[in-house]
Amino acid sequence: MLASSSRxxxxxxxxxxxxxxxxRRESTVTSPTAPVRRExxxxxxxxxxxxxxxxxxxxxxxxxxxxxxxxxxxxAVGGESAATAAAVGRAHKSSSSASGPTFDAARLxxxxxxxxxxxFIGWGIVDEDSPPARLSRMVGLTGMIEEYAKPARTKLLxxxxxxxxxxxxxxxxxxxxxxxxxTLVCSTWDRKYGxxxxxxxxxxxxxxxxxxxxxxxxxxxxxxxxxxxxxxxLDSKGYVMHRLFRDSTNYHNGVHxxxxxxxxxxxxxxxxxxxxxxxxxxxxxxxxxxxxxxxPNVDDDTLERxxxxxxxxxxxxxxxxxxxxxxxxGMDADEIAEEHERRVNDLRVRRERxxxxxxxxxxxxxxxxxxxxxxxxxxxxxGDGGVQQLTAKDLVGSAxxxxxxxxxxxxxxxxxxxxxxxxxxxxxxxxxxxMMRKQAEKKRKMEEQQQQHHHPA
Numbered sequence: 001m002l003a004s005s006s007r008x009x010x011x012x013x014x015x016x017x018x019x020x021x022x023x024r025r026e027s028t029v030t031s032p033t034a035p036v037r038r039e040x041x042x043x044x045x046x047x048x049x050x051x052x053x054x055x056x057x058x059x060x061x062x063x064x065x066x067x068x069x070x071x072x073x074x075x076a077v078g079g080e081s082a083a084t085a086a087a088v089g090r091a092h093k094s095s096s097s098a099s100g101p102t103f104d105a106a107r108l109x110x111x112x113x114x115x116x117x118x119x120f121i122g123w124g125i126v127d128e129d130s131p132p133a134r135l136s137r138m139v140g141l142t143g144m145i146e147e148y149a150k151p152a153r154t155k156l157l158x159x160x161x162x163x164x165x166x167x168x169x170x171x172x173x174x175x176x177x178x179x180x181x182x183t184l185v186c187s188t189w190d191r192k193y194g195x196x197x198x199x200x201x202x203x204x205x206x207x208x209x210x211x212x213x214x215x216x217x218x219x220x221x222x223x224x225x226x227x228x229x230x231x232x233x234l235d236s237k238g239y240v241m242h243r244l245f246r247d248s249t250n251y252h253n254g255v256h257x258x259x260x261x262x263x264x265x266x267x268x269x270x271x272x273x274x275x276x277x278x279x280x281x282x283x284x285x286x287x288x289x290x291x292x293x294x295x296p297n298v299d300d301d302t303l304e305r306x307x308x309x310x311x312x313x314x315x316x317x318x319x320x321x322x323x324x325x326x327x328x329x330g331m332d333a334d335e336i337a338e339e340h341e342r343r344v345n346d347l348r349v350r351r352e353r354x355x356x357x358x359x360x361x362x363x364x365x366x367x368x369x370x371x372x373x374x375x376x377x378x379x380x381x382x383g384d385g386g387v388q389q390l391t392a393k394d395l396v397g398s399a400x401x402x403x404x405x406x407x408x409x410x411x412x413x414x415x416x417x418x419x420x421x422x423x424x425x426x427x428x429x430x431x432x433x434x435m436m437r438k439q440a441e442k443k444r445k446m447e448e449q450q451q452q453h454h455h456p457a
Contacts, residue, residue, distance in 0.1 A: 149251040155264040156248050157217070163241075165437050170430050174314055174321065175265045176214035177258065179274040180227060182292040184218075184234060197230050198296035206303040211239040211435050212428065213314035214271075217263070219244040221256035221279065238442035239435075250282070257281055268320045271310070273333070285322035290333040305337035308344075315424070 040048075124132030136142045160172040181187060186198045210216055216239060220227045224245040231243055249256035260270050260283045272280050275292040290302055318324050328336045 151250060151259070151262050152247040154262070156244055156262045157242055157264045159264065165434055165441070167430060171427060173213060173215050173431065175217060175263065175270045176210055176310070177217045177219050177260065177270060177272040179279070180218060180220035180231065181222065182275045182294055183273060183290055185230060186293050186296045199234065200293045200303060201300050202303045203234070206307060207235065207239040209307060210310065212432060213311060216240045217242045217244060219248065219258050221246050221249055238439050255279065260286055268322060271313070271321055285326060288325065288333050288336065302333050306333045309336065309340045
């Protein structure tokens, strides 16, 4: 029974296969042959190119093809001469020129629909008092755009008493805002090495010294994904307390501006070092403009020269730093350093002249005219049997300590000066402890990250 059924199945399959083969054979026999393409001469090919060019010009100029053009094209393909195709094209061109005013009106209408709104938008952007700008403010469109241009947070820096490892009673030092690109580093790119960053000469010493006197904020208009690795390599010891990137800037008139009023610090206690004055257009009185560092092959000592002024500002405890910087208006960092050195030298000369008045002047003038000694002084006190000369100090003893007046204005000023010196000393000691603690914590975190990298879980 099973054998007979299997034979029946094989017989049916063979019948079906035979039918398929017969159908394929019949379709092959009855299918029409493909037409043979004839060879096109050079003249016909030139005529077809001319016809296609005329059709394209007609379509662009008149918005479509007429029957004359189609006929001309067909005749050109069929073997007519190039002169016939050119005659047909000229005929269509003359016919399309009759519809020229319609095309001009459409084109002018399209231009008006695009150019006029664009001009109004540009007018509103350039002139804030223009009618388009007023209309935008009235409907609320300007406010929506400005919200996206503002920094991401209302307080870019945390409150001073909320920063970890900072004693609650420790006073806030001045804030030093430093730019990254062209101020601390020079960025170059080539096809062989890609992006490379060169540190400005003296930047390590500058950051180490400024960290003892200022709350350092590194603020760059670059994104954190690009600038963060550079900052990590630049500040490997953790001198920078805060890092701000592009999301903390205020985009205004095509420039990523650094609005210092968003730092949550008093503006009168902020100094900004930047090479771009446009970046500090909101608070130009807080800016010390520094020359761009764009050539690592040139010697540069700008950071070293501006350091004494910055240290003096912090040590003296100026309450209004912008007022102090107004006397250097229009100068860059190098010129400010030169002016500061000149003033210090003038002050030193005036003090020397004051000290040389009276008997001091007589003593200095008499010493100036004495000839140089023939033998060097015997500083050891023994020597070759020489007798050491007695001085006034050996005869009468040291001078008594200056008496401190306990009453009156003089006493009050002396006590106040002494208190300020003690407070400054305590403040600097606490600040050094804070920075050392912060560096130790950062070093510990880096060691933990390295251990996790070498021994992954």
